[in-house]
Amino acid sequence: MPDNTEKYKTYKAQDEAKIEQDFLKGTKEEDLGIYCNMFSAKSSIEGQDGGVVTALLIKGLEEGILDSAIVVRRGEGYSAEAIVATNAGEVSAAKGTKYLRVNVIQKLRELISQGKKRIAIVCTPCEVKAARKIQQTLKNDCGITIIGLFCFEAYDSDKLKKEIKARLNVDLDKAEKTQIRHRKFSAFFDGQESSCKVKDLDNATEKACGYCDDFTAKFADISVGSVGSKKGCSTVIVRSKAGEKLLKNLGFIKEAVDKEEIVRLAKFKRERAKKSLAALNNPK
Numbered sequence: 001m002p003d004n005t006e007k008y009k010t011y012k013a014q015d016e017a018k019i020e021q022d023f024l025k026g027t028k029e030e031d032l033g034i035y036c037n038m039f040s041a042k043s044s045i046e047g048q049d050g051g052v053v054t055a056l057l058i059k060g061l062e063e064g065i066l067d068s069a070i071v072v073r074r075g076e077g078y079s080a081e082a083i084v085a086t087n088a089g090e091v092s093a094a095k096g097t098k099y100l101r102v103n104v105i106q107k108l109r110e111l112i113s114q115g116k117k118r119i120a121i122v123c124t125p126c127e128v129k130a131a132r133k134i135q136q137t138l139k140n141d142c143g144i145t146i147i148g149l150f151c152f153e154a155y156d157s158d159k160l161k162k163e164i165k166a167r168l169n170v171d172l173d174k175a176e177k178t179q180i181r182h183r184k185f186s187a188f189f190d191g192q193e194s195s196c197k198v199k200d201l202d203n204a205t206e207k208a209c210g211y212c213d214d215f216t217a218k219f220a221d222i223s224v225g226s227v228g229s230k231k232g233c234s235t236v237i238v239r240s241k242a243g244e245k246l247l248k249n250l251g252f253i254k255e256a257v258d259k260e261e262i263v264r265l266a267k268f269k270r271e272r273a274k275k276s277l278a279a280l281n282n283p284k
């Protein structure tokens, strides 16, 4: 099998440099990407962590900075689907993390073809890059604000449900919330928590995630995650003028983040991707 590692690395570096040059602002760190501000925040909304993503989208829609927002709503059971929200109620109904890979890019294409001009999209790092590629091809004045979620990996819904049933004897379809924190996966039923180690769920992860080297959604306008913040707060990394505009005048309670914790996980994910790619090129 030909080893295309070097060719791939060169293409990837040029591609990423162009995205950085076209959209981002600030100083660059290898594990965090380009950023101009970073803090921990809590909004008045009870979201997955600090409710920051939901608060940003509601403000953006109410102030006319946005005309539509692509979010991910829980479907039947433990499933998820991308939808377009145009008001606070629809955004709120989609709050909370669904630890699944969801295709949000199709909705972005639809909104662009409908002529929407002020779109926000919430997505995991893999989809952030796809959204940027689309944005680079736009020839009109369509503005896209990308909110990237930190992501170590996503799960296959059926496999996850099976694994959780086998380990915890609970039906994930009935969980009102799921949360990954400090290497623990928790599902909540009537406020009661059932949890196991994240490591025990390895068989249920999306296999492509093992090749992804981006933990903090480095090419988004604003990245949001829980790592680096205390329980109930979100880590916010601001990376562009579009990100600053959406954040302006929002009355969040702000604190400093634990940057080392974020860097440690980002490095870990990058090393894992390196090993996975090396194994592809040198199969035993």
Ligand SMILES: Cc1cc2nc3c(=O)[nH]c(=O)nc-3n(C[C@H](O)[C@H](O)[C@H](O)COP(=O)(O)OP(=O)(O)OC[C@H]3O[C@@H](n4cnc5c(N)ncnc54)[C@H](O)[C@@H]3O)c2cc1C
Residues within 6 Å of the ligand: 046, 047, 048, 049, 050, 051, 052, 053, 054, 055, 071, 072, 073, 080, 094, 095, 096, 097, 098, 099, 100, 101, 102, 104, 122, 123, 124, 149, 150, 151, 152, 153, 154, 155, 180, 224, 225, 226, 227, 234, 235
């Ligand atoms: C698959 C996945 C893995 C993650 N892993 C980590 C991690 O390892 N470490 C970490 O710190 N953070 C991780 N996060 C991010 C974290 O769980 C929170 O989403 C983030 O902190 C925002 O919290 P919030 O309270 O501001 O969000 P909220 O205000 O509750 O809003 C969450 C937003 O995310 C959208 N959303 C939910 N699920 C998805 C999805 N699958 N795809 C796209 N959009 C979605 C919702 O529609 C909503 O708009 C992950 C998120 C996902 C989707």
